[in-house]
Amino acid sequence: MKFKINREVFLLPLQKIVNVIEKRQTMPILSNILLKMNAEVLTLTGSDLEIQLIVELSIDNTEVSEITVPARKILDIIRLLPAESQIDIQLDNAKLKIVSGRSRFSLTTLEAVNYPEFDEKNPHTTMLLPISQLNKALNKTLFCMANQDVRYYLNGILVTISNQQLKLVASDGHRLALFNEPLTEANDIETSFIIPRKGVIELSRLLSDSDQLLSLQLAISHVRLDFERLSFSVKLIDAKYPDFSKVFQQDFKSVIPVNRKDFKDALTRVSILSNEKFKGVSLNFSDSTLKVAAYNPDHEEAEENVTIDYSGEAFVIAFNAQYLLDAVSNLESDLIHISLSSNMSACVIEDPMDASYQYIVMPMRL
Amino acid sequence: MSTELLRKIIHIDMDAFFAAVEQRDFPQYRNKPLIVGGLPNSRGVVATCSYEARAFGIHSVMPSSKAYRLCPSAIFVKPRFAVYRAVSEQIREIFREYTDLVEPASLDEAYLDVTTVQDFQQSATLIAQDITQKIKQRTQLTASAGISYNKFLAKIASDINKPNGFYTITPEQGPTFIKQLPIGKFHGIGRATEKKMHALGIHTGKELTMLSKEQLQSHFGKTGLHYFHIANNQDNRPVRPHRLTKSVGVEQTFSKDISDPILIEQTINRLFLAAFAKLQTKELTAMTVTIKVKYENFEQITRSKTILDRITDPSLGPYIIAELTKKTAISQRKVRLLGVTFSSLESTITSPRPKQLDLFQLN
Numbered sequence: 001m002k003f004k005i006n007r008e009v010f011l012l013p014l015q016k017i018v019n020v021i022e023k024r025q026t027m028p029i030l031s032n033i034l035l036k037m038n039a040e041v042l043t044l045t046g047s048d049l050e051i052q053l054i055v056e057l058s059i060d061n062t063e064v065s066e067i068t069v070p071a072r073k074i075l076d077i078i079r080l081l082p083a084e085s086q087i088d089i090q091l092d093n094a095k096l097k098i099v100s101g102r103s104r105f106s107l108t109t110l111e112a113v114n115y116p117e118f119d120e121k122n123p124h125t126t127m128l129l130p131i132s133q134l135n136k137a138l139n140k141t142l143f144c145m146a147n148q149d150v151r152y153y154l155n156g157i158l159v160t161i162s163n164q165q166l167k168l169v170a171s172d173g174h175r176l177a178l179f180n181e182p183l184t185e186a187n188d189i190e191t192s193f194i195i196p197r198k199g200v201i202e203l204s205r206l207l208s209d210s211d212q213l214l215s216l217q218l219a220i221s222h223v224r225l226d227f228e229r230l231s232f233s234v235k236l237i238d239a240k241y242p243d244f245s246k247v248f249q250q251d252f253k254s255v256i257p258v259n260r261k262d263f264k265d266a267l268t269r270v271s272i273l274s275n276e277k278f279k280g281v282s283l284n285f286s287d288s289t290l291k292v293a294a295y296n297p298d299h300e301e302a303e304e305n306v307t308i309d310y311s312g313e314a315f316v317i318a319f320n321a322q323y324l325l326d327a328v329s330n331l332e333s334d335l336i337h338i339s340l341s342s343n344m345s346a347c348v349i350e351d352p353m354d355a356s357y358q359y360i361v362m363p364m365r366l
Numbered sequence: 367m368s369t370e371l372l373r374k375i376i377h378i379d380m381d382a383f384f385a386a387v388e389q390r391d392f393p394q395y396r397n398k399p400l401i402v403g404g405l406p407n408s409r410g411v412v413a414t415c416s417y418e419a420r421a422f423g424i425h426s427v428m429p430s431s432k433a434y435r436l437c438p439s440a441i442f443v444k445p446r447f448a449v450y451r452a453v454s455e456q457i458r459e460i461f462r463e464y465t466d467l468v469e470p471a472s473l474d475e476a477y478l479d480v481t482t483v484q485d486f487q488q489s490a491t492l493i494a495q496d497i498t499q500k501i502k503q504r505t506q507l508t509a510s511a512g513i514s515y516n517k518f519l520a521k522i523a524s525d526i527n528k529p530n531g532f533y534t535i536t537p538e539q540g541p542t543f544i545k546q547l548p549i550g551k552f553h554g555i556g557r558a559t560e561k562k563m564h565a566l567g568i569h570t571g572k573e574l575t576m577l578s579k580e581q582l583q584s585h586f587g588k589t590g591l592h593y594f595h596i597a598n599n600q601d602n603r604p605v606r607p608h609r610l611t612k613s614v615g616v617e618q619t620f621s622k623d624i625s626d627p628i629l630i631e632q633t634i635n636r637l638f639l640a641a642f643a644k645l646q647t648k649e650l651t652a653m654t655v656t657i658k659v660k661y662e663n664f665e666q667i668t669r670s671k672t673i674l675d676r677i678t679d680p681s682l683g684p685y686i687i688a689e690l691t692k693k694t695a696i697s698q699r700k701v702r703l704l705g706v707t708f709s710s711l712e713s714t715i716t717s718p719r720p721k722q723l724d725l726f727q728l729n
Contacts (some may be wrong), residue, residue, distance in 0.1 A: 113698065133712040150673065150685035151726070173724040242726040320722060362723040 001037055001065040002012030002093035005057070007081050007100075013055035014075045016230070017046035020053045020202055021071050021291060027116070032068035034115045039063060046071060046118065051199050052118045053206075054231040066112035069096045077105050096302040109282035116234050120224055123217035128185045129166070131214050131343035133225055135207035137168045137179040138359040142200050143326050144283060146172035157200050161193035169241065170200075175323045176244055176360040177330075185213065208231060247346045248359055252339040256310050257352070258290065260336045264328045266292045266304040280366050281321040285340075286314040294321070317343040318366040324349075327359035372537055374490035375605060376478040377520035378497060380457070381475035381529035384414035384445055386507050387453055399424070399440040404639065406434035406442055409684070411639045413445050413647075417529065419441075427616070427640040437703040442508075447646055451714075453505055460500050464493060471607045472647040475524075478515055479605035479675055491534045498532065515540065516601035518553045530597040545572035553596055554589055558619030560701075561584075563575030571597055614648060615656075623662045625700040631691055637706040638683040643710050651676045652708030657690045660703035669693045672710065679727040 017033055025031045025048075034045035042057045077098055081087065087100040091109070098105040138157070146154035149172060159168040164186055168179040195203070203225070224233040267281065274281050274294035284291035290306040303318035317340060329334065333353040340347045343363055350358045380386065381590025384402040389395045399419035403426075404410010411428045422437040433440065454473040462469040464688040467479035478497075479544045486492035494511035501509045508530035519535045535543050549568055550560040566585065568574050574582075574597040582590035597602060616637045624630060634657055645652055656670035656678060673682075 150671075150682050152685065167556060171725060172725055176723050176725055244725055247725065275720065278722070280720045318720070344723065360725070361723055364723065365721045 001035065001067055001089070001096075002063065003037065003042060003059045003061045003089055003091065005042075005087050006057060007078060007083065007085040007087060010087065011075075011078050013044050013057060014071075014078055016055055016206065017044050017053055018071050018075045019205065020046040020051050020296050022048045029068060029110050029114055029116070031071060031108050032110055032115070033071040033074060034066065034068045034112055034117070036066040036112070036246060038064050045115070047118070048198075049116060050196065051202055052233040052234050053202070056059050056229040061287075065091070066153065067091055067096065068109045068110045068112055068115055073107060074098070077107075084363075087254075097157060102358065104366045118222065118224075120217075120219065120222070120233060123224065124265050125189055125191055125216075125218040127161070127189055127216050128186050128213045128307035129208055130157050130184055130218055131210040133166065133184060134214065134225075135204070135209060136356075137166060137181070138200060138204040138207065140330060141168045141170040142175035142204055143330065144170040144172060144175050144359070145197050145200065147197065149173070151195055151242075153237050153241055156194045156196040156237050158192060158241040161187075162190050162192070164188075169217070169244065171244065171360075174320065174362050175327065176247070177355045177357065178326075178360070181356040191218060193218065194237040194239060195223065195234055196237050197354075203232055203234070206232060244360075247348075250341045250345055252341050252348070254310070254312050254340065255317075256285065256290075256308060256340070257339045258306065258308050258338055260328060260331060260334055261292070262306045263336070264325065266306050267321050267328070270294045270302040270304050271298045271325070274321055279320045279322050279365065280318050280364050281324070282316055282318045282366060284316045285310055287311055314339065315343070317347065318364045319347075319361055320364055323361045327361060330359070367646075372481075372515050373479060374481045374483075375514055375517055376480055376490055376494045377478050377495070377524040378457075378461070378478065378494070378501075379510050379512070379516075379521075379524045379528070380438045380474035380501075381508045381510055382414055382416055382420075383507075384450055385416040385419070387450060388443055389416060390506050391449070391521045395441055395443075400526075401430065401433050401436050401440050401442045402445050403442070403643070404430040404432050404543035405444070409635060409639070409644065410680075411636060415440075427636075427643075427662065429636055433579070442493070445643075445646070446624065450647075451649060453507070455690050456505055457501055457509075460497060462502065462516060463500075464497065466607060467605050468607055471645070471650065474647065477520065477605045479589075491532065494532055498530075517603050517605065518596045518601040519543070520609070520701060521553070522547070522551060538556040542598060544597060545570065545575070547571040549574060552593065552600075554592060558621060559586070561621055611648060611650060611711055613656075614645045614650065614652070615657060615658075615705055615707030615711040616644060617707075619660075619703045619705060620701070623700040623702045630696045630701055630704065631687060633704050634687050634691065634706060635684055638687060639680055641706045641708055642677075642680045645711075649713045649714050650708075651678060651714055654708065655686050655690070656707045656709065657687065657694070658703070658705035658707065659694050659696060659701055661695070662702050663702040664702070666703075667694060670709075675722070677708070678713070678721075679724070681727065 036043045042059045043054055045054045081100050085100045090097045094109055096107040096109050106149045149155055158169040164183050166181055166183050170177045214225050217224045222233055222235045270281055270292045273296055275296045281294045290308045293303040295301045331351045333351045337350045337352050346360045346362050348360050385400050400416040401412050401419055403413035411431050412426050414426045415424045419440055424433045424436055450473050459479055465478055465480050469477045471584040480490050480493050490513045494513050498509045498511050510524045510528040511532040512522050514520040514535040515537050523533040523535050549563045579594045582594045653676050654670055654672045656668050658668045660666040671686050
């Protein structure tokens with residue numbers, strides 16, 4: 001193995017790969033990065049057995065060879081070399097030699113044959129999707145995923161492709177994010193799968209607002225996405241996602257328009273004096289006024305009035321302020337719509353200018 | 367007996383409590399086999415069943431699916447704990463009209479120390495009858511009473527003329543009563559210990575008294591000492607009005623070691639539900655679940671998980687248990703005892719806390 005590379009070309013892919021690699025590994029080879037050369041292409045692979053990321057780079061060498069080297073060490077070396085450095089890399093006697101200017105390094109290696117690459121044959125479904133659409137879908141939902149919930153299927157995002165629609169659902173049981181948009185690349189695929197939390201977070205870091213398409217290949221146990229010379233694979237959560245459709249079958253009393261910034265600021269300030277653990281705030285809807293209030297076990301109280309366009313019956317409901325803030329922060333319009341049915345059932349928060357996503361927050365009993 | 371003042375203890379136990387409340391509130395359930403607890407197609411267990419259901423061999427802690435097989439015509443209903451709690455509070459109010467020394471053991475039973483009560487010609491038996499009558503008047507439910515001079519005998523006595531009956535074991539009758547008592551009836555002796563006692567040739571209280579403190583301890587450890595005390599008429603446990611429960615658990619020893627990991631996990635799930643039901647009757651919620659596994663060589667391990675939100679929904683059980691059993695050797699080793707215990711308890715009554723409602727759970 002022998003190639004020349006520019007620091008800037010090499011650095012970004014290395015950083016992406018190292019993000020995937022876990023700091024603590026049970027198998028030593030998993031803390032390594034797999035380097036493969038073939039027909040003027042260098043591929044870098046990193047994995048934690050749940051996620052695998054492959055990045056391709058062009059090089060001036062047709063040699064066919066492969067090796068693994070400690071990921072963090074090679075990243076740190078490349079990162080700390082001066083900008084625009086030219087780097088010579090060569091495998092010599094089971095050591096990877098890195099030479100640039102007056103610096104030289106010799107890294108230990110492990111043989112590539114033992115690297116646990118994903119077995120990615122036989123995808124049963126293949127489709128194209130705009131990178132920007134998946135990016136938006138993930139960004140609008142991922143904050144609602146559960147983290148280390150015993151209901152392990154909630155520690156991820158449900159992706160459903162059905163009826164020419166792309167639908168994503170994330171929920172920790174207390175709140176839920178739903179994204180639903182027509183597919184821009186029409187197909188007749190009907191499928192659904194759960195991407196685990198870490199895979200969602202890594203994938204969202206790699207996606208951008210690009211108009212380019214990505215190719216999604218679904219196999220029984222994993223999904224693979226190819227885009228922009230990257231190939232990202234993740235093992236799926238093998239479980240049935242719970243049914244949440246009942247939430248939408250309830251009888252919503254009224255849709256209340258609320259100024260997003262006013263509401264967000266009121267929530268932020270009032271929640272200072274809410275119970276630290278439960279973050280409970282009460283929302284009191286009455287004629288033209290939404291009163292946001294909180295108190296805590298030290299008998300401190302906060303109250304703020306937001307002017308709203310409402311004239312129905314007075315109504316009180318309590319929520320975890322953080323859940324409302326997360327939802328409100330992810331909406332974009334100046335005005336938001338809040339729909340309520342009872343103070344014991346879910347409320348829906350929507351963006352009147354963008355119907356592609358909505359948030360559901362379950363109330364609290366204070 | 368020692369020279370100290372003889373106590374007068376009453377044990378009141380509601381008859382088939384949850385089922386009786388349901389039959390009271392829903393006339394269509396009366397005179398029918400009724401099961402309160404998990405539904406037959408669920409993994410739930412029987413919490414309480416009516417006497418009509420007991421005739422089919424159904425009892426509490428039995429998996430609901432098995433109860434269904436024993437009596438397919440039985441009516442299955444989910445428990446309504448809010449109602450049971452309200453009735454329980456009514457009953458406790460009645461108790462407090464007689465004495466402040468009331469120790470509720472769960473929603474449907476309590477111990478009363480009436481040693482110093484002067485009314486009713488100082489007769490604990492008359493007090494007990496008055497209490498059960500008052501319960502019947504105010505709640506239309508029946509209770510059974512046991513009257514004796516310690517908690518162990520009072521509890522046994524309340525079972526003798528159940529339902530809607532009472533029984534008194536006087537200090538004179540006590541020693542003779544204990545001697546004839548089958549070993550399985552003793553406080554803390556379950557089916558597994560009963561078998562072990564039988565293997566040692568002990569079938570009655572009399573045979574139990576023939577063993578020394580040391581012999582019992584060597585066979586049964588710390589609980590051996592407890593057996594020694596109750597067999598020798600020395601149950602001095604006081605009636606404590608404010609006993610704080612630290613943990614609530616259920617465990618099961620197998621007469622034959624089990625090695626099938628699926629069966630083991632199913633059993634732990636059943637014990638989880640049984641312990642959860644117990645938690646509810648004690649009006650508590652827990653934050654920590656601990657499973658206990660004793661392997662065939664008596665080596666014992668525990669594994670626990672804490673859920674900060676508190677464990678309010680038993681349907682989480684299988685997930686918690688799957689996580690905990692992964693940290694045990696049940697797939698490789700034989701097991702002689704399994705247990706599930708809840709701890710980090712908090713009363714559901716005295717500490718109402720904000721409750722976050724969940725999209726996927728029954729709140």
